[in-house]
Amino acid sequence: MTGNWRPIGVIGGMGPLASADFITRLVLGCGATRDCDYPRLLLDSNPHVPDRNAARHGGASPGPALAAMARGLVAQGAQVLAMPCNAAHGWADAIIGAIAETPAARFVNLVDAAVARVLALGARRVGVLGVAATLDAGLYHRPLQAAGIEVLEPEREAFGACIEAVKAGRHDDTTRAAMAAIAGALAAQGADVLIAACTEVPLILTQAPVPLVDATDALVNATLAAARIG
């Protein structure tokens, strides 16, 4: 593996630990053998992006902050942009608009990458382990239902509590058990595939009773594929 990569920019901080997890997985996924054979990685982990769930109930839009981050990363040299946050993809258009005048730059969509994996599995009924902002925006509902796939949602209050726990640094056994129970309930309802549709989920759920599509992993692969030259 040579050092032929386009520079990667990560629109991060949603949450911060999920961004660190994404960076780690990108590095491990490169298959490089020396420092100089890795891609350049630029991260902007920004705590000032307005809350995605609150935005769907009258709060400030994350769009302008995400657009500013995208522009800043591209100004620093990034050509492939990725955002390890499912819910924030409800504002993906703001990012795409922000980089529209930079033909060398492209945005790799996490939801598209995850949905492609679900379709490849031949799923019929999918449990989407995502937060309210992801579910209410229909980020997964629309493409899955368009493919004739039924969508099941997690119990929202319990799921949201798990995600907040991870953001507060409690990716512990209690939180893991709670997330496993939520995943188990969806499988019991007939889900034949689950999607870890929140970047905090893979930090506390690595096994499930049915095949689990890790949207973060799908984004890692899609990002590296887009960044690799030749």
Next chain:
Amino acid sequence: MTGNWRPIGVIGGMGPLASADFITRLVLGCGATRDCDYPRLLLDSNPHVPDRNAARHGGASPGPALAAMARGLVAQGAQVLAMPCNAAHGWADAIIGAIAETPAARFVNLVDAAVARVLALGARRVGVLGVAATLDAGLYHRPLQAAGIEVLEPEREAFGACIEAVKAGRHDDTTRAAMAAIAGALAAQGADVLIAACTEVPLILTQAPVPLVDATDALVNATLAAARIG
């Protein structure tokens, strides 16, 4: 814990996995509970920084690349700069010079942070688990010897092979055993403290036969202390 932090800029990529480890530890060290309570973190993980060991034998200097990264991070808003690479601290002056005209920005020195921990332990004879560039530049020798502490060096060839293995993604049991043997040999030679003086070391050595000062951990703490407001 509130969101009162100065933005942190990480001069990274030396190596890439060590930078990801540093970012992860910074996030976990914040003690924050919500996305908005974390500091802004900017990372430039750059594969184009000239090799630190080669630079000491006539190769290109890393100084200009490090200076450019520092300026870029400060331009993006970083006020506290940290560099998770011991050997690159041989060119710390290039970074300090690059940000000299930005009074709000400061560079947190990893070696200073690690040496302070060693001195607090009352060490008499210290094994420095660092690469040739770190040892030959006297980065740890000078401050430790000035404090009357004897410095022991690892077996260089075996140590260098371990570090290259980590950079190639092989932070596995074989590499861990090799590093444990190197640490054990230094303790057998009378070292009463060891320093993980290469940011790859803590990825493969978490226990040692004598107290182990993790320079990366010292930098995490010093960086967060410098970034915290009030």
